[in-house]
Amino acid sequence: MTTLFVKNMVCNRCILVVQNELEKLDFKIKNIRLGEVTLENDLTSEDKQKIENVFEPLGFEVIDDKKGRIIEKIKNTIINLVHHQEQDLKTNLSDMVSEELHHDYNYLSNLFSEIEGTTIEKYFIAQKIEKVKELLVYDELSLSEIAFRLNYSSVAYLSNQFKKVTGLTPSHFKQVKEDKRKPLDKL
Structure with a gap:
């Protein structure tokens, strides 16, 4: 069994693309989720190279180093929390990240800042703002409902x-919304 950590695998569509490409290469997938694929068999270095050759043109990258895998897990945990869960964001971020990655938050925070050049909190805020933009573009919720859903105090x-x-203010953004959103993997 082999677990691959895949950079830029940030949405359900990404999961489908990665799954389809691995199946085309005849790899048996045991489990797949944001940023992570567990294959049923061990991989040879030739297998890894095949996968990397297929993933690279699609914007994905297999992460081999331990620190890189941790960073990607932090990012995917936050993306999942903000973009892919329907419940309100009532969770303490540091507790949730620490629990999900089974590491002390101070270690994770320092590592993230060192490698990414920003803090986990700023990354979380950037993701929340992208979610606010998405919800503003859909125009189905009021700003008050968006604030409540994303756990803003007001x-x-x-x-x-x-x-x-x-x-921009949220109302000004709504007026000029075209071309203002960013892909999640570019944050």
Whole structure:
């Protein structure tokens, strides 16, 4: 059994692409989730090279080093929390990340900052702002409902954070929404 950690595998569509490509190469998948694929068999170095050759043009990268895998797990944990879970974000971020990765949060935080050049908290905020943009574009929820759903203490706090990150107020963003969203793997 082999577990591959895949960079830029940040959405359900990415999971499908990775799954399809591995199946085309006749690899048996035991489990697949954001950023991680467990294959039923061990891989030779030739197998790994085949996979990397297929993944690279698609924007995916197999991560071999331990620190890189941890960083990718942190990112995928946050992306999953913000973008792929329907319940409100009522979780303490440091506790959740620490629990999910089975490491002390201070270690994870220092490692993330060292490698990514930003903090876990800033990355989390960037993801939340992207989710706010998505919800504003869909135009199905009020700003107050968005603030509640993403666990902001108030609409004013959400608006201030949104403006600090994007340079626009949420209402101005709504007016000029085209080309303002970023792909999750580019945050």
